[in-house]
Amino acid sequence: MSRRPAPLRPRPTATAPLLVALAVIGPLLAACGSESVGAGSAGAGGGAGAAASPTRTPVADPGMDGVRITSFTVPGDSAISAAYEVTNDGTETLTYSVIFTFTSSDGGAMDNKDVTVRDVAPGKTVRGTVRADQLPSSAPLVTGAKVFRVLKVPAAEAPAEPGTCPASGIRVSADRGDAAMGLRVVGLHLDNCGTDTYTVEGYPLLELLDDDREPVTGVKILDGSNEITTGAGPDEPPRPVTLKPGESATAGLVWRNTTQSGTPVNVPYVRVRAQPGAAPVTVTPGLDLGTTGKLGVRPWKKTELQ
Template identity: 65%
Template sequence: MSRRQARPRPPLAATASLLVALVVAAPLLSGCGTQSAGSGSAAGGSAAPSGRTPVNDPGKDGVRVTSVTLPPASPSPSPSPSDDYIVSADSLPGDAAKPSADYEVTNSGTEALTYTVIFTFLSADGGAMDNPSVTVRDVGPGKTVRGTVRSGEMPPSAPRITGAEVLEVTAVPSAEAPAEPGVCPASGVRVSVDRGDAAMGLRVVSLHLTNCGTRPYSLDGYPLLELLDDRREPVDGVKILDGTGGITTGLGSDLPPEPFTLAPGESATAGLAWRNTTQFGTPVNVPYVRVRAKTGTDPVIVTPNLDLGTTGKLGVGPWQKTKPGQGAAG
């Protein structure tokens, strides 16, 4: 009977070397999938954007920042080993190179609201670097809407943005919100307010009305205003004057009203003027103004933020037809 010859075992050192090689090779083999370099995993195994940092922001009036995403700092160019050319990091494309903030808007009221939110992007020392504005329309009662806002272009010498927060929030019932750009409401007219001007305690803003419909629109007189506080409740104790002559002269808004008609595409303005003088009493601030172009028309709520001080007066000029190439009245 023949005896099978035993196969010699490899030396112990060779076996150990083989195991080490397999362990080292495993991560390299797994790297052949689709995961990109620098990406991480969020809760639940989903990939999280690089640079996103959660923010514990108490927010303001139902709006809060939930996280910020900051692009990596651009490294300084460094010479290559051959010194024949410069090696530098590729810049991020488009909006990816801009800091961004994720936010959420929660409506705890009983009617649909349209929010206008001003955010502020901050540097490490707390300085404001950019204040972008976002309009979030038709947030239903009890609903939460989420979105992302990005900063604008920053000059290379500007401090690096490190955070973001909510700066200012206004919210109006969606049924009375100004129409969004490019949309003509059922009334056939768009009403808005500009940012105005201020000098030596005098404040001036203008209401703008555009006939965006298909029929002529007639005006004769003053816009009808209702002043509202931060809860959109009527403000008492402020006298609304016909014309701005009781506030100041030379604005052109103290002329008597004259009837005119706007053809489709034409516009009109009406100036508002007040002084923010503060003496005895409690200063009055009016963040919201409900505007009717004339009797019987649908109201629109605008947000001029009238800081009326203790003067108790607001001058309102008549509607005036905007001439071609003319800016805001007054």
């Protein structure tokens, strides 16, 4: 089962909310920062009373799925940070998507950071540092950090790093999504980052995968979203979409997270093929499908230039 990021503690003042709480792992990760291994956001974190010079405290953290925090640093003039390490005990090279949570003394979540650690070979350990955002002086002190969630996919199927282009010349990714009144929408993005024209028609092909990246059963994948909702407009028929280098297309995943009788279904991984024969890309939007048993898919549509 997928885990939801810990909700962020609001500021104690009524006029300045601390951070927007995270509601679901995939569609509602908008409150998370995003970092590459070894990188961090600038600025100091924590409230009043921070030490004049950095204080590094070793952490005895058992971690989760090969990811653990090794030390926590309270800053002088730099940001609160946590050192971590990622160890691949498997047999294939993996790319990790990790949520780290910075906490106050009572365990409340003060900041969540989403970090991607790429291409960790079997038996290897990769180390890095994650930094908290700057918090107001009125906020409770950040006193620790923990690993909240770990997702990992075969490196060959991981979405390409922003600013890079895979050998296929086609980059597939998923966005953070949107949610309102139980309705969820996640966008799939298809970018022609290569040098040749690329044409796609119809719907992206999906495989829903569980925590062990095994197929999820009992969910009907629908062409279109009208059976889920009509609030987003009528379904449009699929049409050929030709992308010149630098152009993009989008498709939508639409569902409701209604929970009634039965066991709720959470889908941490979605393996996507732009069309039959295309190389698979595994994205991690975190679909909280409730007990609805349905996922609507909208066809590829060319992205209009702004």
